[in-house]
Amino acid sequence: MIEPAANMLLAQPGRIGGLRLKNRVVMAPMGTNYSTTDGLSTERDKQYYEMRAKGGVGMIMTEAMVVTEQARPHHNSLCCYHDRFIPGLASIVEAIKRHDCHVFGQLNHRGGLLRRSVLNMEPVGPSPWVNPNTGDKVRPLTVEEIVEIQKLFVASARRLWLAGYDGVEIHAANGYLFQQFFSRRINQRTDAYGGSLQNRMRFLLETVARVREALPALCLVVRLSASEFADGGYPEEEIIALAQALEHAGVDAIDLSGGSNESPQLSKFCIQPPSFPRACLLPYAKPIKQALSIPVFLAGRIVSPQDAEHVLAEGGADFVSVGRALYVDPYWCDKAFGKIRAPIRQCIACNVCFDRLTLEKDVSCVQNPMVGTEFEALEYAEPQLFPAPADGRRRVMVVGAGVAGVEAARVLKGRGHDVEVWEARPQPGGQVPLAVAAPDKEEVVPIWSYRWESLKTMGVPLHLGVGVDTEQIRLFAPDHIVLATGSAPAAPPVDVSGLAATVSVMHAWDAFERLESFKPGTPVTIVGGGMVGAELADALRVRGASITIVERMPTIATGMARNNRFELIERLAAAGVEIITNARIMEIKGDRMAYQRGDDPPASLRMGQWLIFATGPRPKLSALESVQASGIPFTRIGDCNKPGDFLAAIRDAAMTALLMDLNSNRDGVGSPSHRTKRRPHHEEHL
Numbered sequence: 001m002i003e004p005a006a007n008m009l010l011a012q013p014g015r016i017g018g019l020r021l022k023n024r025v026v027m028a029p030m031g032t033n034y035s036t037t038d039g040l041s042t043e044r045d046k047q048y049y050e051m052r053a054k055g056g057v058g059m060i061m062t063e064a065m066v067v068t069e070q071a072r073p074h075h076n077s078l079c080c081y082h083d084r085f086i087p088g089l090a091s092i093v094e095a096i097k098r099h100d101c102h103v104f105g106q107l108n109h110r111g112g113l114l115r116r117s118v119l120n121m122e123p124v125g126p127s128p129w130v131n132p133n134t135g136d137k138v139r140p141l142t143v144e145e146i147v148e149i150q151k152l153f154v155a156s157a158r159r160l161w162l163a164g165y166d167g168v169e170i171h172a173a174n175g176y177l178f179q180q181f182f183s184r185r186i187n188q189r190t191d192a193y194g195g196s197l198q199n200r201m202r203f204l205l206e207t208v209a210r211v212r213e214a215l216p217a218l219c220l221v222v223r224l225s226a227s228e229f230a231d232g233g234y235p236e237e238e239i240i241a242l243a244q245a246l247e248h249a250g251v252d253a254i255d256l257s258g259g260s261n262e263s264p265q266l267s268k269f270c271i272q273p274p275s276f277p278r279a280c281l282l283p284y285a286k287p288i289k290q291a292l293s294i295p296v297f298l299a300g301r302i303v304s305p306q307d308a309e310h311v312l313a314e315g316g317a318d319f320v321s322v323g324r325a326l327y328v329d330p331y332w333c334d335k336a337f338g339k340i341r342a343p344i345r346q347c348i349a350c351n352v353c354f355d356r357l358t359l360e361k362d363v364s365c366v367q368n369p370m371v372g373t374e375f376e377a378l379e380y381a382e383p384q385l386f387p388a389p390a391d392g393r394r395r396v397m398v399v400g401a402g403v404a405g406v407e408a409a410r411v412l413k414g415r416g417h418d419v420e421v422w423e424a425r426p427q428p429g430g431q432v433p434l435a436v437a438a439p440d441k442e443e444v445v446p447i448w449s450y451r452w453e454s455l456k457t458m459g460v461p462l463h464l465g466v467g468v469d470t471e472q473i474r475l476f477a478p479d480h481i482v483l484a485t486g487s488a489p490a491a492p493p494v495d496v497s498g499l500a501a502t503v504s505v506m507h508a509w510d511a512f513e514r515l516e517s518f519k520p521g522t523p524v525t526i527v528g529g530g531m532v533g534a535e536l537a538d539a540l541r542v543r544g545a546s547i548t549i550v551e552r553m554p555t556i557a558t559g560m561a562r563n564n565r566f567e568l569i570e571r572l573a574a575a576g577v578e579i580i581t582n583a584r585i586m587e588i589k590g591d592r593m594a595y596q597r598g599d600d601p602p603a604s605l606r607m608g609q610w611l612i613f614a615t616g617p618r619p620k621l622s623a624l625e626s627v628q629a630s631g632i633p634f635t636r637i638g639d640c641n642k643p644g645d646f647l648a649a650i651r652d653a654a655m656t657a658l659l660m661d662l663n664s665n666r667d668g669v670g671s672p673s674h675r676t677k678r679r680p681h682h683e684e685h686l
Contacts, residue, residue: 008305008336008337009024009309009312009313010025010305010308010320010336011023011024011336012024014295014318014319015295016167016219016221016252016253016295017167017219017220018219019059019102019166021102021319022058022100023057023058023333023337024058024312024318024319024320025056025057025059025332025333026057026060026061026255026297026319026321026322027052027057027060027061027322027323028061028299028321028322028326029061029062029064029106029169029171029223030324030326030327030353031064031073031074032048032362032363032372033074033075033076033360033361033362033363034048034076034362034363034372035077035078035079036076037075039072039077039078039081039085040079040084040088041078041088041091041092042088044372044373045078045092046091046092047095047373047374048371048372048376049062049092049096049103050092050099051330051376051377052330053095053096053098053099053103054099054330055326055329055330055332055333055334056333056336056337056339057101057326057332057333058101058102058319059102059103059104059166059319060096060102060103060104061103061105061106061169061255061321062078062092062103062104062105062106063077063078064106064107064171065077065078065079065081065105065106065107065108065156066079066080066108066110067080067108067149067153067156068109068149069081069082070122071108071114071121072118072119073108073110073114073115073121074118074357074360075119075360076362080105080107080156080160080163081152081155081156083159086159086162086163089105089160090162093163093164093165094164097164102166102167103164103165103166104165104166104168104219105160105163105168105169106168106169106170106223107156107157107160107168107169107170107171108171108177109149109152109153109177109178110177111123111124111138111176111178111180112124112131112138112180112186112262113131113175114131114136115131115134115136116134117134118360122139123136123137124139124141124177125138125139125140125180125181126140126180126181126186126188126193126194126203127140127187127188127189128140129186132263133261140189143192143193149207150207150210151210153207153210153211154207154210154211154214157211157214157215157218158215161215161218166219167220167221167252168211168215168219168220169220169222169223169255170207170208170211170220170221170222170223172223172224173225173255173256173257173270174223174225174259174260174261174270175225175228175259175261175262175266178203178207179225181193181194181200181202181203181204182200182201182234182238182242183200183228183233183234184200184234185228185230185231185232185233187200197238197241201241204222204242205246205249208220208222208249208251209249212249219252219253220250220252221251221252221253221254221255221297222246222251222254223254223255224239224242224243224254224257224288225259225260225269225270226256226258226281226285227239227259227284228259228260228266229259229266230266236284236287239288240287240288240291243288243292244291244292247293252294252295253295253296253318253319254288254292254296255297255299255321256281256284256285256296256297256298256299257270257299257300257321258270258280258281258284258300264562264563264565264566264567265566265570267563268563268566271324271351271354272300272349272563273349273351273440273561273563273567274348274441274443274444274564275439275440276301276349278302278303278304278310279298279300279301279307279310279311279316280300281298281299281300281316282298282311282314282316285298285316286314286315286316289315289316289317289318290315295318295319296316296318296319297319297320297321298311298316298317298319299320299321299322299323301349302320302322302325303325303346303347303349304325304344305336307320308320308322308336324347324351325346327347327353327363327371328345328346328347328365328367329344329345329346329367329368329381330376330381331381331382332344340378340382342382342384342385343453343454344450345367345368346367346446346450347367348367348444348446348447349443349564350444350561350564350646351561351562351563351564352366352561353365354561354563355561355562358562364647366447366646366647367446367450367650368381369647369650369651369654370651370654375658380411382414383411383415383416384410384413384454384457384458386414388415388416392416392661392664393416393418393664394417394418394480394660394664395476395477395479396409396412396417396478396479396480396482396660397473397476397478397632398412398419398421398422398481398484399422399468399481399482399484399485399627400422400423400430400483400484400485400638401421401422401423401425401428401429401430401484402429402430402431402432402484402486402638402639403429403431403432403447403448403638403646403649404430404484404486404637404638404639404652404653405421405423405430405482405484405637405638406421406428406448406455407451407649407650407653407654408482408484408653408654408656409421409455409460409482410451410454410455410458410460411653411654411657411658412657412660412661413455413458413460414454414458415657415661417661417664419460420461420463420476421455421460421461421462421463422466422467422472423463423464423465423466424466424467424485424623426464426465428452428462429448429452431486431487431509431639432444432447433512433513434513434532435646437513437515437535437539438512438535438536438538438539439538439539439542447646447650467622467623468623468626468627469626470626470629470630473626473627473632474630479633480632480633480634480660481633481634481635482635482637482656482657483623483627483634483635483636483640483641484636484637484638484640484653485620485621485622485624486620486638486639486640487617487618487620487639487640487643488617488619489508489509489510489617489618490616490617490618492527492613492615493527493585493613494527494585494588495587496588496611498587498589499589499591499611500590500591503591503607503608503610503611504611505610505611505612505613506610506612506613507612507613508528508532508612508613508614509617511536511540512536512539515539515540515543518540519543519545520543520544521544521545522540522543522544522545522608522609523546523548523608523609523610524540524545524546524548524608524610525547525548525593525605525607525608525610526548526549526550526613526614527550527611527612527613527614527615528549528551528614528615528616529551529553529555529556529579529581530551530556530558530559530616531557531558531559531560532614533549533551533556533612533615534549534556534560534565534568534569535557535568536612536614537549537572537577538568538571538572541575546576546608547572547577547578548577548578548579548580548605548607548608549572549578549579549580550580550583550585550593550595550605551579551580551581552581552584553581553582554581555581556569556579556581557569559645580595580597580605581597582598583595583597584596584597588607588611591606591608592604592605592606592607593605593611616643617639617643618643619636619639619640619641619642619643621640635656637649637656638652638653
């Protein structure tokens with residue numbers, strides 16, 4: 001249970017410079033790709049930010065904005081390098097400030113991490129270097145160019161001031177331009193901007209001085225990486241010295257992150273995978289905070305209010321910088337403080353959000369597929385808080401109690417419909433037990449627990465161990481059926497009839513349920529190195545099995561977000577797992593598998609005791625014939641419609657439920673606007 005708000009450090013007001021924040025929660029700067037390709041803000045930007053301000057955060061740090069057209073990181077990122085961006089940014093500020101929320105803007109230049117392949121941006125930095133992500137050569141900046149970039153930061157800060165921002169954050173962390181100058185790994189200059197600690201700090205300190213001189217009333221924050229987490233990276237005493245120098249230069253607060261986005265190996269310290277502990281940067285932040293008298297923000301796997309309380313209680317920061325958790329739940333603060341009586345949807349660190357940005361897609365979220373849409377409004381996110389209408393109700397049968405079925409039932413019941421759930425298996429959950437069986441996957445549990453607990457609280461009837469047939473459909477007499485029966489393992493994609501009796505065959509799903517069958521040293525061959533196959537290898541690694549993965553693609557775990565994937569691959573490699581990629585299986589006979597990699601000569605391997613297929617599922621349609629025979633309108637959602645991931649399943653479910661709700665109004669039982677005017681049951685909690 002969360003403490004009453006009156007006793008929470010998190011709920012106490014705090015000060016940054018001359019500003020008073022109503023609580024200690026800062027929304028971290030996170031990209032969205034919701035803007036236009038010209039960098040102009042959109043209604044979607046405004047709606048996204050306003051939703052989080054309405055949800056109770058004390059201050060919002062809008063996403064990183066570049067100070068020059070020659071440094072754009074994404075096709076659809078917000079920009080402020082020209083006056084034409086001011087009106088749109090001002091509209092975002094106005095929307096945020098309606099909710100007693102301050103707003104800062106982050107300014108950035110990626111320097112050597114700019115990508116030619118995205119917008120033909122030239123990577124520039126302190127010294128000749130190579131962008132490890134792309135292989136692009138980095139051109140060293142001249143002193144004249146350094147001065148020009150400093151002036152660009154001042155000009156952009158002035159635009160934010162004119163747009164109504166309360167403050168500006170200069171991004172000097174996560175491997176970008178200012179950190180490149182500060183890091184002795186990268187900065188090899190021999191002039192006034194390289195060499196000694198004072199010289200490596202010079203670029204940033206001069207920029208701060210220029211901004212402070214031009215805009216003395218503007219609140220100024222600098223983001224630093226508490227550690228590079230890299231061989232040859234700056235030591236603790238240097239980052240403390242930089243933070244102290246910034247305080248002396250008039251900075252109002254320091255915002256601490258970690259790592260560098262120059263490579264997946266270091267990026268995982270910026271955007272942490274689920275194997276990282278909660279509040280993982282706390283030990284690195286405490287020495288820096290203890291050396292300062294100005295406020296400190298801290299990011300890094302702050303998922304729950306309890307995590308935030310721990311950071312504040314341990315003296316690691318004065319404010320918590322909450323990032324991905326606010327993609328997931330815009331009402332995180334008001335739920336934490338008891339103003340909204342509903343569970344917080346927790347971030348599962350799957351990092352789909354971050355991966356979509358790197359792929360130049362707009363941000364989405366597995367736990368909250370409605371992010372950036374009007375359906376994030378509380379009425380849709382937590383419909384059970386609002387009174388059910390007297391009309392427009394439908395009787396709905398949901399067949400399948402996996403994540404998709406339970407999400408559909410949750411939304412439909414919350415919107416006032418009469419819903420019951422049937423599940424053929426003796427327990428609910430669908431594939432969730434498989435999803436949490438691998439190491440470090442307990443963070444996935446909230447995908448299920450949030451929805452399941454909500455469904456139980458609403459009192460939705462659940463029939464377990466009951467397969468649906470036409471008679472049950474007739475007796476229940478639904479107006480609509482939601483078919484969410486999930487998927488089943490597909491047949492092996494190769495002929496295994498010639499397999500030796502000494503080799504046992506099973507599907508990866510069965511292997512997850514029988515992990516105790518695999519003893520240390522057991523030789524296992526996994527066919528299929530997608531996310532399921534790779535995570536199974538990780539689970540068997542822990543049990544000491546001897547593992548070979550055979551995958552036809554160039555890499556494994558392609559369905560997994562980049563940071564998580566690289567960390568998993570590192571773990572498997574360190575454990576001696578043999579990974580054979582680009583492999584086409586030619587024949588399985590006896591105890592051997594013949595395969596060919598590209599144009600290489602055919603090769604073979606001894607499969608060992610177990611041959612496990614992780615080659616994808618197929619829709620499970622055992623109830624489809626009965627549903628079709630009933631003549632009742634129905635909708636297939638989730639894996640039984642098309643096998644996919646949790647994001648697709650939950651989005652399917654929620655949108656199907658909302659469509660049915662809309663149609664129930666348009667059928668003449670109520671007006672389409674009827675539900676959008678509902679007031680909450682307990683308005684005092686909002």
